[in-house]
Structures are given as structure tokens and as C-alpha cells.
Amino acid sequence: MSLNQIEQAQGLRVRSTQDLAGGLFMILLAVGAFVFSWDLPAGTLRQLGPGMLPKAFAVICGALGLMLALASLRYHGEQLSGWSWKGIFFALGGALLFGLTIRGFEVNGFLARVIAAGLMGAAATIILSYLSPLNNPLSLKLGHRNAATSIFALLFLIALILYPVTTISVPALGLLVSGPLLIFFSGLAADDRKPKELLIFAVAMSLGCILLFKYALSLPIPLAPWLLGI
Amino acid sequence: MKKLVLGLAAAAALAVAGAAQAQGYPTKPITMIVPFAAGGPTDIIARIVADNMSKTLGQQIVIENVAGAGGTTGIARAVTAAPDGYTIAMGHLGTFSAAPATYPGLKYDPINGMQTIGMAGGTxxxxxxxxxxxxxxxxxxxxxxxxxxxxxxxxxxxxxxxxxxxxxxxxxxxxxxxxxxxxxxxxxxxxxxxxxxxxxxxxxxxxxxxxxxxxxxxxxxxxxxxxxxxxxxxxxxxxxxGLPEYQIEAWNGIAGPKGMPKEAVDKLVDALGKALNDEGTKKRLLDLGTVLPTAEERTPAGFAALIKRDADKLTPALSAAPKQ
Amino acid sequence: MDMFSNLALGFGVALTLKNIALCFAGCLVGTLIGVLPGVGPIATISILLPITFGLDPTGALIMLAGIYYGAQYGGSTTAILVNIPGEATSVVTTLDGHQMAKQGRAGVALGTAAIGSFFAGCVATVFIAALGAPLTKMALLFGPAEYFSLMVMGLCFAVVLARGSILKAFCMIMLGLLFSTVGTDLETGQERLTFGIASLSDGIDFSVLAMGVFGFAEVLRNLESPEARDVVKNKIGRLLPGWDDIKQSAAPVLRGTFIGGILGILPGNGAVLGPFASYTVEKKIAKDPSRFGKGAIEGVAGPESANNAGAQTAFIPLLTLGIPPNAVMALMVGAMTIHGIIPGPQVMTRNPELFWGMVASMWIGNLMLLIINLPLVGMWVKLLQVPYRLMFPAILIFCCIGIYSVNNQPLDVAFTALFGLFGYLLIKLGFEPAPMLLGFVLGKLMEEKLRQALIISRGSFMTFVERPISAGLLVVAVVVLAIALLPSISKKRDEVFTE
The missing domain is CATH 3.40.190.10 (Periplasmic binding protein-like II)
Known part of the structure; x- marks a missing residue:
């Protein structure tokens, strides 16, 4: 988009926030890659070391990013548009839940404490907002959102200080649980979600997947180790 | 929808039946970690042997490919797993004998830090x-x-x-x-x-x-x-x-975490031995050009001795080799 | 004449009732699984490999080959209808195929893909039969330097075919190359950019990256703009292409077959380049290149033919040299070895019935795909027509199970989610992720070949221009780049001057 449309240069100002952000993003990645490959020896021309290509690619990425960022000051292009936070939270969160629960996981130390506090805070916030005259927490309006955020922050801090968890471990739940969990949780991301329909679909779809992948194709995917031992 | 429900009920019934009949080791599927990608020589030998061992043990041995860092990632995962007999690994000359000298920061000790089961085949x-x-x-x-x-x-x-x-x-x-x-x-x-x-x-x-x-x-x-x-x-x-000093054979063998229950070790050794004596399995291994292990090498102690012997042989050359 | 007697032998083997049934079962199952979003040929074959253990080697390979084509074709169906490429080779199909589907011409797109693939499959079969042995000798002329130059050429092609800004396409290719360097260094064993994460020590997994950047990110993008959802809701339209469509796609199919067939032979995943190269060629010689990316039928016919031709000629290095040119073929090597056949030059002489039976079954398999798919297309479309609020959770669970099953690694699912976020960010920043995937696929091999070439030449970069084939490829790369850059330079000049 950037190089094709041109307008006469009348001083430099941001003409495409998308390209500018894209350029800065590339530069950020490049700098990151360069820093993290700093320790790797570049070697000689005759015997290239492991660091040669990562560094070279990082430099080129950075240079391209710089060009893109500069071009955004000269040429018109697309502007940045909004994010779908809901999609990120529910759809990717659902996948993450699946990955974490299918064979179980264990988190130790401070991270466990943070996660536990976060979960408790979130759960409490959702329950509170259901009880309170505030609207459905999944479609919080702006005013309510701030209230919910501060309630969450408060509960999070309280839980973090008072609840000394050292280990969180989730047993391997298997496809029988992780499947519906993934489908239901991620399905909440749709604007036109219908929780009842979604619940039925989650169960039916998971059963279908179990029959297809576990029985028809006999994949070694755990089904419900906590219940059936497989 | 009806079909689906029926199918699940059948599946659940089957699964419960499977869980009920098991007594003693093994009561659930055993994971065998292959530290290389599917389709490679070690993977093939693991699948052939595991197929027959599953029959003897009455539980499926599930092959899990955990590739990375010359196979040391997968072996490290296997030998640091809970020593309950449900996680074992198929390694080879490289991961068991050569790794300590090849990778300075190795996260396991093949000589003292694992329970050998036995060798599966040499090439x-x-x-x-x-x-x-x-x-x-x-x-x-x-x-x-x-x-x-x-x-x-x-x-x-x-x-x-x-x-x-x-x-x-x-x-x-x-x-x-x-x-x-x-x-x-x-x-x-x-x-x-x-x-x-x-x-x-x-x-x-x-x-x-x-x-x-x-x-x-x-x-x-x-x-x-x-x-x-x-x-x-x-x-x-x-x-x-005219180069008699150069004597080396690549082999594959099974090991698990140190501290496995004796019952599990014995049953695994027995299953491996039966697999290597099975005509069908033997033929598939020989077709690959594999040399079957001696009776001694099939035992935990014999396999451990082999690992030690080859490690001693390889260490001087490998330590001197340029790596960085 | 040899060729005909060989083919006759092959058809004799392939046309036994048992082998026809196996071929059919393979094609059907492969298509079924391949059509599921998120499960491409690699995942399909690794999932289904165990069910062939009980068969004789010829039958097993015929069935596996059927699964391979089926999954490949099923992947194209998903690419057209849902905009998720199952494998690197169907990335290009999403560009125009999905646009056609959005315009209510999904049926024609699928029909053209099936017919183009069938034609390419027929030609490729004859091609393998006639040229397998001599072409193997030619492939042997390729040393590390030639491979490196070949890949440079491939990346230049990728820049040329990119939609939108060339600068942004360059960015994506370099980013793909940068990603490809993640993992343990081959020569020294040092971990690079892995942040101490064990599952990164073997590099970023292709399926994780592809599923994240295409599957998950696509879901996120669709969620944000309800009206522009990408799963096709329009009617599929008729299946058989009309006379105009046939006229328009005949030449692209021919060219695609030729390009894909040639590139497919090259060990080193040349088959990946086929669809890209074909798309570029079609776009460049079209009277109106601006139609591309907006549902041009040539953009489906050419790459799909190239895809299938390449998929088949990729068997040549496997069957004649025993060298798998790509991940799918590597799985085939595993399958052959499990059945006691060591892939190599002797397969042709030692197991002629296996070799020629497989070649003949390729043709039969392609015919079956055509027969299976044309009537079933309606069913696929129905399957994919459920409301998006239910469709996307289903896509997610298929992707998750598929990714989990490739390596049995739960962490891979989490990584895919992370790459989904990354892909969404790229879309938001106006980057097209397809070139990144190509850069990633070629990057590993490119580094390996560069280092090999420099070691063998004792550190002299001249090796790339002193060797004639390598020099020729580099010249093509430069010419391709120049062709791509010139119009945009001149266009820009025009714009400057008119303003």
C-alpha cells in the first residue's frame, strides 16, 4: 500500500499509522533478535558460526522496518484499526485452556501465586458483577468496565497477598473435558453467541471428535485419565 | 445425534472394562519417548519393538516423538520423569554414550542417573x-x-x-x-x-x-x-x-528414570526379550540390517556395561572435537 | 518402449481389486481428514500411518499415496472454503480460490481445482514413468551452491507474487527467515533464540506456525468483523466450470503442470515453489493482473495443477534416490522402511511391481479423487456452512487436536495460540503472512546449504557464480526481481508526473 500511493512531500508527518506501526514492530523484533543472538559467534566466511545468519537477518529486518517507518511519513496508506480483545481472550484463551488441561500441568513458585490470584480475582469479579446491578460482564459498557477493572485489581492484590499458593497443578483432564471446555469458552467470543446452543454443541462436537480421533483413527490422545484411566 | 450418543456409551463401557481388568503393573498405557522425528531409524526400531512389547504387557506403549538437541531433549525428559515405569525412552549410541562428551550442559547422567532396560538392536x-x-x-x-x-x-x-x-x-x-x-x-x-x-x-x-x-x-x-x-x-x-582401532557400532536401547519399581523393570525386560525372540519382530528388525543383541546385552546390567564401554571409547575424541 | 511395458506392469499391479480398494479407501479417508480445517497432509499421514502396518508393502504404499493426494486435495478444499491452507503448497490457493468462493463461485473453484489436479496428475504420471531415471541424474548435478541459488530464486518469486506492498512482502520474507534460525544450530549444537524453552530447541514447528498464523489469526480476524466472515455462506454455485472458465483456465493448467512438475523433482522441497511460481507466472502474463487476489480463476487453476504435479513428481527423488524432498515424503520413507523396503535406486530394479504399481496407482488415485470430490463437494460445503459462531469453535478444536497429535505435545497448542496472536498482529499491521511462511520453510535449508557451500568452497562466495547452474538460477532471480520492480517504479514515476 505504501509505495504505490504517493503525494507530494509537504513536510514529514505520519501519513499511515499502520505502516509506521508495522515499521516500528519490525524494528522491535529485529532489535530483540539481535540482542538475543548477541552471544552467538558469527564465525568466519569459511566456517559460518551459528550467530551469522540470525544477526544478518535481524539487521536486514531492522533496515526494512526503518524503511517502512520512514515511508509511512511520506506516502499515504492504511490507518490502524481496533482490536478484537474479546476474540483474543476467548478464542486464544480457549486454545490455551485445551493445551494446559489435555495432559495436565503444574506451575510452581511465585508464578503459581500470580496465576491463582488472577483466577480468583477474575472469578470474584465476574460473580460480583452478576450480583450487582452492573450488566453482563462479557459485554461491559465503558463505565462499568472501569468499575470492574478496579474491583478486579483490588481482589487480585488481596488474593496475591493473602493466598500463599506454591503449586498449581491441574490433572490431565483429557479430551472428554478439555474438548467441551475449549469449544464453550472460545464460543463465547462470538457476538451472536447462544450459551445453551453452544453448550449442546460443545458436548456433541467433543463426542464426535472423540469417536473420530480416538476410536476411528486411534490417536493416542488422552480421553479422561482421571475417570477412565485412558 | 442418537448414533453419537450410542457410540459414546459403547466407548465409555469399553474404557471402564479396560480399566477394571488391570491388576499390578502396567495398569495404563506406557509412554515410550523417541527423541527423534517420526520415520527415522530409531523411531522405526522403537515402533517395531513397542508393537510386540504392548502385546506382552497387555497395555499399549504409546510412542511420543520429542526431538531436539541431538535427541538429548527427549531423553532428559524421560529419565527425569516420575520413576513409576510409565515413562521410558528409546535412545541410541549418541544419546546414551556420546552425549556427556558432546553436550557440556547435559541434564542427565546416562551412566549413573538412569535405569537401563536393555538393548533393542545394533547397526x-x-x-x-x-x-x-x-x-x-x-x-x-x-x-x-x-x-x-x-x-x-x-x-x-x-x-x-x-x-x-x-x-x-x-x-x-x-x-x-x-x-x-x-x-x-x-x-x-x-x-x-x-x-x-x-x-x-x-x-x-x-x-x-x-x-x-x-x-x-x-x-x-x-x-x-x-x-x-x-x-x-x-x-x-x-x-x-588395516584399521583395527576403529571399532564402533550404533545401537538402540531402552532406558527409564532411576528408581523404577523392580516389578516394572522386570516386566519391561521380559517384554523386550519376548519381542526380540518373536519371529515376526525379529524378521522386521533383521530386514532393516539390524544386528540382534546378545543375551547379555538384553539385560539391564549388560546394556549399562555397553553404554559405559562406548562412552569410554568415544569421550577422548568427542571432547577434543571443535564444537563452538 | 520400456516405458509402456513398465506402465503395463504397473497397471496390472494397481488394478487388482484389493489395490483399487486400498487406493479408494486412502483417497476417501485422506480427503475426509484433509478437509478438516487445521489438518493438512503431514498431520493426516502421521495420524493414519499406523493403520497401514497390517498391509503388504505395495498395498500400504498405494494406500498412503492415496491418503497423501486425498489430504492434499482436501487441504485445497479447506483453503478455498475456509481460507486456511493445510500446507505450504495450498497457501496460494487461498488468495483467489477463497475470493471466488466469496463471490458465490466456490463450486467452480473446487471443480477447476479438481479437474486441473486430475490433468496435472495424468501428465505427472507419464512424466515419472518416462523421465524418472534420467531426471534423477540431473538432480544429482545440484550441489549445495545450486540449492542455495535455487532458494534465492524462490524467495525472489515470493516477493514478486506478493499482494500489496513489495516492501512489506520483503519484511515478511525476512521475518520468516529470521524465525527459521530459531533452534539448535546444526553444526555446533548451540541453542539459538530459544529462550531456554525445550520445545523450541528443534526450531519452530511448521504446523504450529502455519496453524497459528493462518488458522487462529483468521478466526480472530473474522470475529472482529461479523459481516466479512470468511467461511463461505453463499451458495456454492454449479460445480462444473462453464465454457468460459475452461477457456480461461486451460493455459494456466498446462503451464502450472509444467512448472509444478519440474520444480517438484528438485530435492529440497521444490514442490513448495510450484504453486507460488505458477501463480506469479499467471499474474505476470495476465492482461489484467489486478484481477488476481479478487477471484481470478487462473489463480486457482494454475497453482492447483502445479501443486498436484509437484506433489507427484516429488516421488521421483524418493523412489529413485531414496531422498525425501519434503516432510510428507520423509514420512513415506518411514512407512517404506517399516515395511522392509529401503528407498533407494534399487527400488526400481528390485521391486519393479512396487515401483510401477505405485506410479500407476497415482493415476488411478487422481481419477478417484475427481470422482469422489465432484459429488462430495456439496457435502463439504454444507459441512462448512454451519453458522460461524459454531464453526469457529469447531475449527479451533480440530486445529488443537491436529497440532497436539503431530507431536503429542500439549505445549505446541499453547505456542500455536501465541502465533495466532502474532498473526493477528501482522494482519492488523497490514502484513501478508504467506511470504513469511515460505521464508520460514526455505530458511532452514537455505542456511544449511549456504554453510555447506562455503565450507566446500573454503569460504569463497565466488562458488555461487562460478558454477554454471547456480549462476543461471541467480540470473533468473535478478531478472524476476527486475521485472517485478520495474513496473512499480515506472508506475510510481507516472503517478509522480501526473500529480
Whole structure:
């Protein structure tokens, strides 16, 4: 988009926030890659070391990013548009839940404490907002959102200080649980979600997947180790 | 929908029945970690052996491929797992004997820090070269390499691989570390470049090179075993060809975390032994060019001794090899 | 004449009732699984590999080959209808195929893909039969330097075919190359950019990256703009292409077959380049290149033919040299070895019935795909027509199970989610992720070959221009780049001057 449309240069100002952000993003990645490959020896021309290509690619990425960022000051292009936070939270969160629960996981130390506090805070916030005259927490309006955020922050801090968890471990739940969990949780991301329909679909779809992948194709995917031992 | 529900009910019933009948080890599927990608030599041997062992044990052995860092990632995961007998691994010469000298920061100790089960199969190592290399036999080759090590290119399948390990040992014995080592991703591409004459020689398992040697697209100087192989009866042993110091065999074997219950070890050893005595399994392994382990090597102690012996043999050459 | 007697032998083997049934079962199952979003040929074959253990080697390979084509074709169906490429080779199909589907011409797109694939399959079969042996010799002329130059050429092609800004396409290719360097260094064993994460030590997994950047990110993008959802809701339209469509796609199919067939032989995943190269060629010689990316039928016919031709000629290095040119073929090597056949030059002479039976079954398999798919297309479309609020959770669970099953690694699912976020960010920043995937696929091999070439040449960069084939490829790369850059330079000039 950037190089094709041109307008006469009348001083430099941001003409495409998308390209500018894209350029800065590339530069950020490049700098990151360069820093993290700093320790790797570049070697000689005759015997290239492991660091040669990562560094070279990082430099080129950075240079391209710089060009893109500069071009955004000269040429018109697309502007940045909004994010779908809901999609990120529910759809990717659902996948993450699946990955974490299918064979179980264990988190130790401070991270466990943070996660536990976060979960408790979130759960409490959702329950509170259901009880309170505030609207459905999944479609919080702006005013309510701030209230919910501060309630969450408060509960999070309280839980973090008072609840000394050292280990969180989730047993391997298997496809029988992780499947519906993934489908239901991620399905909440749709604007036109219908929780009842979604619940039925989650169960039916998971059963279908179990029959297809576990029985028809006999994949070694755990089904419900906590219940059936497989 | 009705069908679906019926199917699930049947599935659940089956599963419950399966769980109820089990008594003692093993009561659930056993995970066998293969530290390489699916389809490679170790993976194939693991699948063949595990298939038969599952029948003896009455529980499925699930193969899990955990590749990375020359196989050490997967082995580290297996031998640091809970020692309940439900996580074992199929490793090889590289991951068990060579790894300590190859990877300075290795996260496991193959000699003292794991429970060996037994060896599953060995494969002879060959020294092969491009077909138009001047040297007609091993003696001439050794002389040529020693005279001009800098002129030769050796191909291998990456640090920690069997071809790298065995060729580094050869270079150590010849005292020619200056030979140029050209790394490939797997022996397949390396062999391709050997066939087309881009590189000069390599050391690799008979499984990978036998067909090419028979087709005369590459030439084999020697086999680094005590006896000639029935698969390639014309290739002399290193002893016959004048380099008796170079004796090495690539093998695969099973091990698990230290501290496994005795019952689990015994049952696994028994299942491995039965698998190696089974005619069908034996034939599939022999078809691959594998040499079946001796009765001694099939025992935990015998396998542990083999690991130790080869580790002692390899360590000096590997430690001296340039890695960084 | 040899060729005909060989083919006759092959058809004799392939046309036994048992082998026809196996071929059919393979094609059907492969298509079924391949059509599921998120499960491409690699996942399909690794999932189904165990069910062939009980068969004789010829039957097993015929069935596996059927699964391979089926999954490949099923992947194209998903690419057209849901905009998720199952494998690198169907990335290009999403560009125009999905646009056609959005315009209510999904049926024609699927029909054209099936017919183009069938034609390419027929030609490729004859091609393998006639040229297998001599072409193997030619492939042997390729050393590390030639491969490196070939890949440079491939990346230049990728820049040329990119939609939108060339600068942004460059960015994506370099980013793909940068990603490809993650993982343990082959020569020294040092970990690079892995942040101490064990599952990164073997590099970023292709399926994780592809599923994240295409599957998950696509879901996120669709969620944000309800009206522009990408799963096709329009009617599929008729299946058989009309006379105009046939006229328009005949030449692209021919060219695609030729390009894909040639590139497929090259060990080193040349087959990946086929669809890209074909798309570029079609776009460049079209009278009106601006139609591309907006549902041009040539953009489906050419790449799909190239895809299938390449998929088949990719068997040549496997069957004649025993060298797998790509991940799918590597799985085939595993399958052959499990059945006691060591892939190599001797397969042709030692197991002629296996070799020629497989070649003949390729043709039969392609015919079956045509027969299976044309009537079933309606069913696929129905399957994919469920409301998006249910469709996307289903896509997610298929992707998750598929990714989990490739390596049995739960962490891979989490990584895919992370790459989904990354892909969404790229979309938001106006980057097209397809070139990144190509850069990633070629990057690993490119580094390996560069280092090999420099070791063998003792550090002389001249090796790339002194060797004639390598020099020729580099010249093509430069010419391609120049062609791509010139119009935009001149266009820009025009714009400057008119303003």
C-alpha cells in the first residue's frame, strides 16, 4: 500500500499509522533478535558460526522496518484499526485452556501465586458483577468496565497477598473435558453467541471428535485419565 | 445425534472394562519417548519393538516423538520423569554414550542417573566415500587423508548424530581433526551429496548406505564391526582392511528414570526379550540390517556395561572435537 | 518402449481389486481428514500411518499415496472454503480460490481445482514413468551452491507474487527467515533464540506456525468483523466450470503442470515453489493482473495443477534416490522402511511391481479423487456452512487436536495460540503472512546449504557464480526481481508526473 500511493512531500508527518506501526514492530523484533543472538559467534566466511545468519537477518529486518517507518511519513496508506480483545481472550484463551488441561500441568513458585490470584480475582469479579446491578460482564459498557477493572485489581492484590499458593497443578483432564471446555469458552467470543446452543454443541462436537480421533483413527490422545484411566 | 450418543456409551463401557481388568503393573498405557522425528531409524526400531512389547504387557506403549538437541531433549525428559515405569525412552549410541562428551550442559547422567532396560538392536557402521575418490582401499584412503586432511570434506547429519559421532571418532583415531566437516539435516541429504560427489566421505549406519553401495553409486571402504555383514559380504572389516582401532557400532536401547519399581523393570525386560525372540519382530528388525543383541546385552546390567564401554571409547575424541 | 511395458506392469499391479480398494479407501479417508480445517497432509499421514502396518508393502504404499493426494486435495478444499491452507503448497490457493468462493463461485473453484489436479496428475504420471531415471541424474548435478541459488530464486518469486506492498512482502520474507534460525544450530549444537524453552530447541514447528498464523489469526480476524466472515455462506454455485472458465483456465493448467512438475523433482522441497511460481507466472502474463487476489480463476487453476504435479513428481527423488524432498515424503520413507523396503535406486530394479504399481496407482488415485470430490463437494460445503459462531469453535478444536497429535505435545497448542496472536498482529499491521511462511520453510535449508557451500568452497562466495547452474538460477532471480520492480517504479514515476 505504501509505495504505490504517493503525494507530494509537504513536510514529514505520519501519513499511515499502520505502516509506521508495522515499521516500528519490525524494528522491535529485529532489535530483540539481535540482542538475543548477541552471544552467538558469527564465525568466519569459511566456517559460518551459528550467530551469522540470525544477526544478518535481524539487521536486514531492522533496515526494512526503518524503511517502512520512514515511508509511512511520506506516502499515504492504511490507518490502524481496533482490536478484537474479546476474540483474543476467548478464542486464544480457549486454545490455551485445551493445551494446559489435555495432559495436565503444574506451575510452581511465585508464578503459581500470580496465576491463582488472577483466577480468583477474575472469578470474584465476574460473580460480583452478576450480583450487582452492573450488566453482563462479557459485554461491559465503558463505565462499568472501569468499575470492574478496579474491583478486579483490588481482589487480585488481596488474593496475591493473602493466598500463599506454591503449586498449581491441574490433572490431565483429557479430551472428554478439555474438548467441551475449549469449544464453550472460545464460543463465547462470538457476538451472536447462544450459551445453551453452544453448550449442546460443545458436548456433541467433543463426542464426535472423540469417536473420530480416538476410536476411528486411534490417536493416542488422552480421553479422561482421571475417570477412565485412558 | 442418537448414533453419537450410542457410540459414546459403547466407548465409555469399553474404557471402564479396560480399566477394571488391570491388576499390578502396567495398569495404563506406557509412554515410550523417541527423541527423534517420526520415520527415522530409531523411531522405526522403537515402533517395531513397542508393537510386540504392548502385546506382552497387555497395555499399549504409546510412542511420543520429542526431538531436539541431538535427541538429548527427549531423553532428559524421560529419565527425569516420575520413576513409576510409565515413562521410558528409546535412545541410541549418541544419546546414551556420546552425549556427556558432546553436550557440556547435559541434564542427565546416562551412566549413573538412569535405569537401563536393555538393548533393542545394533547397526554396523560403514566408512563410505564418493565413487570417484582415488584411493582404492582403506589403507590408501587413510594415507591420503593423513597427508592432506585439509583437502577432504566429510559429511555428517549434525552434531550429536550417529554419523557425526562415529566420524569424529575416526578423525580422532587418524589424528586428522582438520578434515572439513559439512553438516546436513539428516543422513538422506548428506548421502545425496556424497552420491553426486559434492563431499568426499562419511561414516554411517549400514541401513542408510547399503542400497547405494550395492548400486555402486558410492564405495564402501570398511565396516567397523568384528564381522562382515551378510547384507554387504564384500565389504571388509576395519580389522581386515588395516584399521583395527576403529571399532564402533550404533545401537538402540531402552532406558527409564532411576528408581523404577523392580516389578516394572522386570516386566519391561521380559517384554523386550519376548519381542526380540518373536519371529515376526525379529524378521522386521533383521530386514532393516539390524544386528540382534546378545543375551547379555538384553539385560539391564549388560546394556549399562555397553553404554559405559562406548562412552569410554568415544569421550577422548568427542571432547577434543571443535564444537563452538 | 520400456516405458509402456513398465506402465503395463504397473497397471496390472494397481488394478487388482484389493489395490483399487486400498487406493479408494486412502483417497476417501485422506480427503475426509484433509478437509478438516487445521489438518493438512503431514498431520493426516502421521495420524493414519499406523493403520497401514497390517498391509503388504505395495498395498500400504498405494494406500498412503492415496491418503497423501486425498489430504492434499482436501487441504485445497479447506483453503478455498475456509481460507486456511493445510500446507505450504495450498497457501496460494487461498488468495483467489477463497475470493471466488466469496463471490458465490466456490463450486467452480473446487471443480477447476479438481479437474486441473486430475490433468496435472495424468501428465505427472507419464512424466515419472518416462523421465524418472534420467531426471534423477540431473538432480544429482545440484550441489549445495545450486540449492542455495535455487532458494534465492524462490524467495525472489515470493516477493514478486506478493499482494500489496513489495516492501512489506520483503519484511515478511525476512521475518520468516529470521524465525527459521530459531533452534539448535546444526553444526555446533548451540541453542539459538530459544529462550531456554525445550520445545523450541528443534526450531519452530511448521504446523504450529502455519496453524497459528493462518488458522487462529483468521478466526480472530473474522470475529472482529461479523459481516466479512470468511467461511463461505453463499451458495456454492454449479460445480462444473462453464465454457468460459475452461477457456480461461486451460493455459494456466498446462503451464502450472509444467512448472509444478519440474520444480517438484528438485530435492529440497521444490514442490513448495510450484504453486507460488505458477501463480506469479499467471499474474505476470495476465492482461489484467489486478484481477488476481479478487477471484481470478487462473489463480486457482494454475497453482492447483502445479501443486498436484509437484506433489507427484516429488516421488521421483524418493523412489529413485531414496531422498525425501519434503516432510510428507520423509514420512513415506518411514512407512517404506517399516515395511522392509529401503528407498533407494534399487527400488526400481528390485521391486519393479512396487515401483510401477505405485506410479500407476497415482493415476488411478487422481481419477478417484475427481470422482469422489465432484459429488462430495456439496457435502463439504454444507459441512462448512454451519453458522460461524459454531464453526469457529469447531475449527479451533480440530486445529488443537491436529497440532497436539503431530507431536503429542500439549505445549505446541499453547505456542500455536501465541502465533495466532502474532498473526493477528501482522494482519492488523497490514502484513501478508504467506511470504513469511515460505521464508520460514526455505530458511532452514537455505542456511544449511549456504554453510555447506562455503565450507566446500573454503569460504569463497565466488562458488555461487562460478558454477554454471547456480549462476543461471541467480540470473533468473535478478531478472524476476527486475521485472517485478520495474513496473512499480515506472508506475510510481507516472503517478509522480501526473500529480
Amino acid at each position: 554396523p557402521i560403514l566408512i563410505v566415500a564418493r565413487k570417484n575418490l582415488e584411493a582404492p582401499d582403506l589403507k590408501a584412503f587413510v594415507a591420503a587423508v593423513k597427508a592432506n586432511p585439509d583437502k577432504f570434506n566429510e559429511a555428517h547429519a549434525g552434531l550429536g548424530s550417529v554419523s557425526w559421532t562415529t566420524c569424529t571418532l575416526l578423525k580422532g583415531i587418524l589424528g586428522t581433526p582438520k578434515i572439513n566437516a559439512v553438516a546436513y539435516r539428516g543422513t538422506g541429504p548428506a548421502l545425496n551429496d556424497l552420491v553426486s560427489g559434492q563431499v568426499d566421505f562419511m561414516c554411517d549406519q549400514i541401513v542408510s548406505v547399503a542400497e547405494q553401495v550395492r548400486a555402486n553409486t558410492i564405495k564402501a571402504y570398511a565396516i567397523a564391526s568384528a564381522q562382515r555383514s551378510p547384507a554387504l559380504p564384500d565389504v571388509p572389516t576395519t580389522k581386515e582392511a
